[in-house]
Each structure stands twice: as structure tokens, then as C-alpha cells.
Amino acid sequence: MTARKVINDRTVVKQLRSGLSGPNAAALAHSRARVRKWFADEAPLIQWGEMTSPLGSVFAAVNRRGLCALDFGRQESEFLARFDPLTRLEKNPTAMRRVLAQLREYFAGDRSTFNLPVDISQLTPFQRSVLDVACRIAPGQVWTYHRVAQELGRPRSSRPVGQALARNPVPIVIPCHRVIASDGGLGGYSGGSGLKAKRWLLRLEGAL
């Protein structure tokens, strides 16, 4: 009769860990590179950059269609949080050179309109039409929400116009700050520090 060796549970776990050791570093690195490459090919790329301005840090981002986001007076993390988590974010000053150069000229008072492709495809047709009208307002001028609504053929839609302007993903470049209330008040502004920023922009353009 042969004596069988008695093994306790701790020994089983020890042998388990030894027998099922993990993969080697080369196998891990190879797979990691493959998954990253797949993600780089699959995920839409968003390149972004930042600059300083009299209104604080300005952040801007482009996708393959054009400028898709702009914000100022906020933290970097707040700006980046707006993008779809499935996209690939890349801080790329070179890709942003043209956008940032035009913004610098604007803040220096050397430019009043922008020559940039803009992507507002994520907005509804109504929101896009409101922003199209805002683009027709010349620098140094202001229109009321009511007038924008009239231009759209919807004179009773002043409030939806205001809501659509608040959804402008690229303030300054699409000059939603040039739209004010009928009573002469500034109305609202969602960019940067709100009405303080709106007032500053209108003063820069000579509208106030």
C-alpha cells in the first residue's frame, strides 16, 4: 500500500500561481500595440490646443471636418470632458496653428472675422440655422434675439433662438455674442465668464 501525500489548500493555491504564471512582457507589449493601433484606426480623432488671452485660457479643437469646439476661461479638464469618450483626443499645437493664429489676431484687434472650416453637424437643423444667421451679423453690430427670429421667418421664436445660441460649440468664431436682448440688455452668454466676457468681446469690436 502506497502512502498518498496530503496537500493543504494553501499549497494548491501556491502551485496554481506557479503553474498558471502570466504572459511574458513581449506577448503583453505585442497585444497592447495591436489594440492601440486598432483604436487609433477606429476612433475619430480630435486634435486640440490652447492659448492665453485677455479672457483667460482659450481651448480649441478640430476634427476632420473643421473647428468643432472652442471655449475659454475654463479648466482644461472641463473642456475635454465635453468630447465623446469614444473619440481619440490628441493635444497637437501644429494641427491647431491656423486656428490659434487667427484667434490671437482677433484678441489683438487685428481680425474681426474668421476664415476657418467649422463643424456644427452635431446640432439640430434649427440650431444650425440660428448660428448661420449669427454669422451674418457684422463686427461692431448687434442684433436682438427677436431680429434673429424674424430673419428665420419665426418671429415668435426669440426664446428658442436664445437657447440655440447657448448651444454654439465655437463661440467668438460664430459670433453669438453679437445677439442681445430687445430691451438693450446683454441677454445671456454661455462662453467663458458669461456676461462679463460678452461685454468684453462687444467692446473689443466697438459695439459698446
Next chain:
Amino acid sequence: MALRFEELIQRHHDEIFAYLWRLMGKDGRRQGAADVEDIVQDVFLRAYESFSGLRPNSNHRAWLYKIATNCAYSQLRRIKNRRHKLSSLERSATEQQTATEVSSLHKQMEQTVRNLVNELPAKQKACVTLRYLQDLDYPEIAQILSCSQESARANVYQAIQRLRIALEKET
């Protein structure tokens, strides 16, 4: 700020790869890594497709493990079906050849443990791998395998007992 998919890859790729490596019964060599790589790729592809539907406060790690477990189960089922199609003669020849190659390259005991683990029922294998090789706690294991913590504990216990008895016979 919500977790971005890119961060998900960065944070969890390595442990998911290691988990699948063990679950698929691979040894420490580079050989066979391509199979695991394919499954890992499939895991992240499936995760990418359903990432938008995930609640921001979800346990992303457990969710990835769950996808990985399902992908591994599917692959193991395919392998099992393929093996069943082999004639008993072919199978025995293949196994003998594999055993000879392995014994010449690796410690016999490590191979024995791997073989024993590979023979465990799928759920016991997943439970014991998650608990003792991936060092996950029972609430997470229960979440990954869609079972109660008691069931996860019971599966780990049963797996260890099976392995203990089998190892006692081997030694």
C-alpha cells in the same frame, strides 16, 4: 470627468490579457499568444461597441472582465467542438505528441497544474482564476460572472478541492 475609452485600454489591457492567457490555459511562452491576442482584440471591439450604453458610475473593470469571460467561453466551446470532431486515434496521437514536447520544455508539475485547471468546469476555472490569479474580490467576481457571492465562493472552494485531490493523486 467620465472615463474615456482610451484610458480603459491603458488601465485594463494588461490584466485582461493576463486573465485570458490563464483562462485559455497558455503557458509562459510566446507561442500561442496570437490566439489570446485575437480574443483580447475581440473584447475591446465589443467593449467599444457597447461603451456608450454604460452608466458613468459603472464598474468598468468588472464589465470588461465580463466581456472577456464571455469571449473566452465562446472560444473554449469552439475548441472543444473541434476536438470532438477528431477521431479518438488522432486525438490520442496529438495529445501524446504535445505532452512530449511540453515535458521537454517545462517543469512537469507546472504542466500538470495547467492540465488540471483546464479540466475544471468552465465556471470553476473562471472563479479560481479571478480569485487567486487576478486577485479580485468576491463582490467583483460575482458581478463578472452574474452570480451571487456565495456561488462564487462555492465555485472557488470546489475548484480548490478538485485540484487538491487531483494533485494528491499525482504526487
